[in-house]
Amino acid sequence: MKKIDRYILGKYLTTFFFCLLLFTVIVVVVDISEKTDNFVKSKLSVSQIIMDYYIGFIPRIDAMLFPLFVFISVIFFTSKMAGRSEVIAILSSGVSFRRFLAPYLVGGLILATILWAGYQYVVPKANQIWGNFEARYIDGPATVQNNNSVVKQKLYFKLDSNSYVGIRSYDTVTKTGTGLFVQRFAGNKLVYNLRAENFSWDSASKQWKLIEPLERSFDSLSERLRKTPVRYVNYNFKPRDLRKDDYFKDQLPTPELNAFIKVERMRGSEMLNALLVERYNRDAIPFSVLILTIIGAVLASRKIRGGSGLHLAIGVVISVLYILFSRFSIVFATKGNFTPLLAAWTPNILFGLLALYLYRQAPK
Numbered sequence: 001m002k003k004i005d006r007y008i009l010g011k012y013l014t015t016f017f018f019c020l021l022l023f024t025v026i027v028v029v030v031d032i033s034e035k036t037d038n039f040v041k042s043k044l045s046v047s048q049i050i051m052d053y054y055i056g057f058i059p060r061i062d063a064m065l066f067p068l069f070v071f072i073s074v075i076f077f078t079s080k081m082a083g084r085s086e087v088i089a090i091l092s093s094g095v096s097f098r099r100f101l102a103p104y105l106v107g108g109l110i111l112a113t114i115l116w117a118g119y120q121y122v123v124p125k126a127n128q129i130w131g132n133f134e135a136r137y138i139d140g141p142a143t144v145q146n147n148n149s150v151v152k153q154k155l156y157f158k159l160d161s162n163s164y165v166g167i168r169s170y171d172t173v174t175k176t177g178t179g180l181f182v183q184r185f186a187g188n189k190l191v192y193n194l195r196a197e198n199f200s201w202d203s204a205s206k207q208w209k210l211i212e213p214l215e216r217s218f219d220s221l222s223e224r225l226r227k228t229p230v231r232y233v234n235y236n237f238k239p240r241d242l243r244k245d246d247y248f249k250d251q252l253p254t255p256e257l258n259a260f261i262k263v264e265r266m267r268g269s270e271m272l273n274a275l276l277v278e279r280y281n282r283d284a285i286p287f288s289v290l291i292l293t294i295i296g297a298v299l300a301s302r303k304i305r306g307g308s309g310l311h312l313a314i315g316v317v318i319s320v321l322y323i324l325f326s327r328f329s330i331v332f333a334t335k336g337n338f339t340p341l342l343a344a345w346t347p348n349i350l351f352g353l354l355a356l357y358l359y360r361q362a363p364k
Contacts, residue, residue, distance in 0.1 A: 004090060005103040011081075012107035016073040020062060023069060027061055028054065035138065042137040056129025063123045066115050067288050068319050072312065074104065074296030079311040082303040097362060101297055108293035116286035120254040128251040152242060158267035159235065162186065172243040175201035180210065182235075191218050201239050207232040236263070249278045274334045280344030281330075288322070288348055294355040298362045318354075322347055 001009075032039075039049055062069075081087050090100055155167040159182065168179025180199045184192035196213040210233060215226040240248075241263070249271075252260060261275050269275075295318065300311045325347040333343030 001103075004095075005106075008081075008103040009107050011077045012074065012104065013110070015077040016070060016107075016111065019069050019073045019076070020066075023065065024058060024062060027065075028058065031057065038138050044137075053130065053133040056126040056131075056133065059118065059122055059126035060130050063115065063118055063126075066111075067285065067292050067322070070108070070111055070289050071292040071296050071315055071319055074293050075300045075311045075315040078297055078300035082301055085303065087301045088303065097359075100301070101294065104293050104297045105290065108290040111293075112286045112289040115289060116283070119282040119286065124251050124253045124257075127247065131247050131251060155242060157237075157269060159237070160266070163192075165235070165237070167242070170242050172239065175239045177242075189218075192216070193218075202232060205232055207234045249275050254279070254282060273340050276340035277330055277333050277343055280341050284344040284348055288351070291348055291351050291355050292319075292322070295351065295358060298355070298358040301362065318351075322351055325350060 042049075044052070078087070087100070091097065152170045152172065153168070155165075155170060157165055159165045163182060163184040166179070166181045166183075167177050170177035177199050178197060180194075180196045182192070182194040183190060193216040194210075194213055196210040198211040200209050200211075201207075202209045210231045212227065212229060213231050217224045217226075241260070249257065249260075257275070257279055261272070261279060264272050264275060296315060299314060304310060329338065329343040329346045332338035333340045
């Protein structure tokens with residue numbers, strides 16, 4: 001790495017982290033002003049609010065805006081270099097444009113790796129901290145009509161390849177439910193049926209506690225009945241599997257998310273597409289850092305009238321378009337028939353082509 005590489009890489013990383021710190025402070029100040037009443041009503045101390053809310057809120061919001069911070073940082077310091085004719089001097093000395101972009105790619109790779117590691121482990125934990133605080137102190141008591149309600153209604157899913165489970169209602173806070181039934185089939189014939197009006201999760205034994213379950217077993221000639229006061233059963237679903245709110249998938253570290261997707265695929269879950277989009281996004285979004293780095297460097301390296309202001313304006317427009325493409329892709333995947341893998345990577349494909357076009361048009 002030569003001196004000019006260290007210079008560009010240093011400018012890249014210092015500008016990015018300064019931008020990250022500055023925007024984080026602004027976002028936190030705005031959030032405090034909006035939630036002051038909620039914080040006062042919660043009667044929590046400042047240290048409790050920081051540990052129970054902002055420890056989760058800051059990584060969550062920084063991860064969401066990370067690619068935007070990268071893009072703005074690259075455009076800002078590169079346009080300053082172009083305005084001082086530093087880019088012209090570098091290229092005039094015999095350095096190729098491809099070689100000029102090398103430290104940008106190194107910096108982008110460093111930041112993309114940081115973001116990728118964050119999405120695998122840090123951000124899910126932050127989402128859990130933030131979500132628990134929001135549910136308890138900000139949103140207030142949930143209602144049955146709310147998608148994120150603590151009470152789930154009419155759940156039905158596969159237990160295994162031959163068995164099905166149905167639940168009339170389930171409270172995700174108390175971990176109790178009503179109207180449980182389990183059916184097992186052999187071919188097209190029902191061979192086992194269990195019904196329990198009330199059930200709950202027993203934390204000590206890590207099993208489901210069924211109250212007065214009635215079991216029926218069938219064969220070709222007879223039916224056997226069995227009724228017990230209490231029965232403990234180890235089914236392959238746990239309380240977290242029944243808590244399928246809009247934010248649940250965001251709070252699972254990637255290894256747990258992979259395992260959950262495997263189970264939901266076996267069950268034929270209707271939320272499988274949303275889970276797959278979340279999983280693929282955890283790889284696609286960090287990769288976007290490299291693409292936006294190239295686009296920003298190519299755009300801002302040209303010295304034009306208007307300087308940094310015009311470059312930043314173009315950068316904001318491109319960032320907004322990227323976010324819109326990303327949102328549309330997710331909606332089409334979760335609500336339509338768009339492939340989740342393609343939905344997660346479509347913005348990168350389109351803007352990757354844009355980066356290639358801008359690179360070829362850039363003055364060498």
